[in-house]
Amino acid sequence: MKLVGNVKKELWKEFVNENPKSTIYHTPEWVSVLEKTFDYRPKHLFAIDDSEKILGFIPMFHVKSKIFGSRLSCLPFSHICGFIGEEKVKKEILNEAIEISEKLKSKLEIRDLVDDNIFQTIGGFYTYVLRLSKDLKEIWKKMDKGSVRWAIKKASKEGVLVEQILDLSALREFIELNFITKKNLGVPAHPSRFFENLFKELEDNMRLYLAKFKNEVIGGGLFLYFKDTVLYGYGASNPKYLKLHPNHAILWKAIEDACKEGFVYFDFGRASINESGLRAFKLRWGTEEIALKYSFYPNCNIPLVKGETHNSAIYKMGKLLIKNLPLRFYKEFSEKIVGTIG
Numbered sequence: 001m002k003l004v005g006n007v008k009k010e011l012w013k014e015f016v017n018e019n020p021k022s023t024i025y026h027t028p029e030w031v032s033v034l035e036k037t038f039d040y041r042p043k044h045l046f047a048i049d050d051s052e053k054i055l056g057f058i059p060m061f062h063v064k065s066k067i068f069g070s071r072l073s074c075l076p077f078s079h080i081c082g083f084i085g086e087e088k089v090k091k092e093i094l095n096e097a098i099e100i101s102e103k104l105k106s107k108l109e110i111r112d113l114v115d116d117n118i119f120q121t122i123g124g125f126y127t128y129v130l131r132l133s134k135d136l137k138e139i140w141k142k143m144d145k146g147s148v149r150w151a152i153k154k155a156s157k158e159g160v161l162v163e164q165i166l167d168l169s170a171l172r173e174f175i176e177l178n179f180i181t182k183k184n185l186g187v188p189a190h191p192s193r194f195f196e197n198l199f200k201e202l203e204d205n206m207r208l209y210l211a212k213f214k215n216e217v218i219g220g221g222l223f224l225y226f227k228d229t230v231l232y233g234y235g236a237s238n239p240k241y242l243k244l245h246p247n248h249a250i251l252w253k254a255i256e257d258a259c260k261e262g263f264v265y266f267d268f269g270r271a272s273i274n275e276s277g278l279r280a281f282k283l284r285w286g287t288e289e290i291a292l293k294y295s296f297y298p299n300c301n302i303p304l305v306k307g308e309t310h311n312s313a314i315y316k317m318g319k320l321l322i323k324n325l326p327l328r329f330y331k332e333f334s335e336k337i338v339g340t341i342g
Contacts (some may be wrong), residue, residue: 081111
């Protein structure tokens, strides 16, 4: 058995597709999106035998930031990602990852639980998963009547129409909405090229839903599909039309389609323990709240990575400044900062 930094793409894809614990974040396509968008330095580790068969794998990028420091991450912009493969090679891969992080003088961050006393385990994040069914009535009953079901009905009654469409023109409309949405929230946004690279690399594993009112696009949702799971990756909406509940209409349409096509899980994505409003929103869809455990070597002292920034004065001041930036400067700011956060 030996450790290597790269393998043939077809072998990589086959290994990931066959491994029961793999996620879309382990795929070469997702890894390619991050590398092309943010120019991260790849430090992946594959354990292979003499016949070139992959026994284990952990994807990693070196993320450098003057603000948040240097870290070796598995994996930026991925809410759950860690080692996959045979247990017999796990220790050797992790030890090599530690050696690489020490040579880089970086923290090692693995967005999964590593059952090893050497690593520090951090909580603070959750994901929200809805178990799907071909019986849509069963799904409908799980959802909160006074908020989710009411909002879906309201959007329909007002004439909000949702369609699935994925071309560059539609994608660019979504990108502009995403900039507006994230600026209003006071957080950096993914740059345009991130979504363009998603389109190029993951077209077969992604869908874009747009909500329209009187032929105007008022909301969008981008979803990622891998094996039996749908992931709600990115959502955006025009603030002038929030009373029409375009996000609810989009989510319900995506859930309907996923149920009809036989998907098993619908993952609403991550929320920090401090994001009480977002957590409540995700729970109202009938989801199960699942705690995420992240592992660090030797330890983690970066509040942003630990999900502990939301109540700090500096974080609140930063949000206010972002909200007041002109859109052009906001885009430039996001371009420079978001890749260092990951």
